Amino acid sequence: MSLYIRDNEVDALARQLQSAIKAPTKTEAVRIALKRELERAHAVLPLSERIKKYQDAVRALGPDNPDFDMKKFMDEGWGDI
DSSP: OOOOOOHHOOOHHHHHHHHHHHHHHHHHHHHHHHHHHHHHHHSOHHHHHHHHHHHHHHTTTTTTTTTHHHHHHHHTTTOOO
8 A cells, every 4th residue: 555645744744754764765754754753652751750760769868857957957058057
């Protein structure tokens, strides 16, 4: 089955890609582009998994210190005490 593209812009992009990657046909260029895009889409981690990485790192630091005084800490760092 051949590939027929009705949209002129999409057809032009397919031809540009065919030329750029030296694909033998537009169909092959589109096949390569679609495969690469699918691989890229599958390689991206969902936001929840990216956030989990940092949440796990914070948990590994240990529990919060309820007696920690952030204002005092910042003042000491700025030499205000």
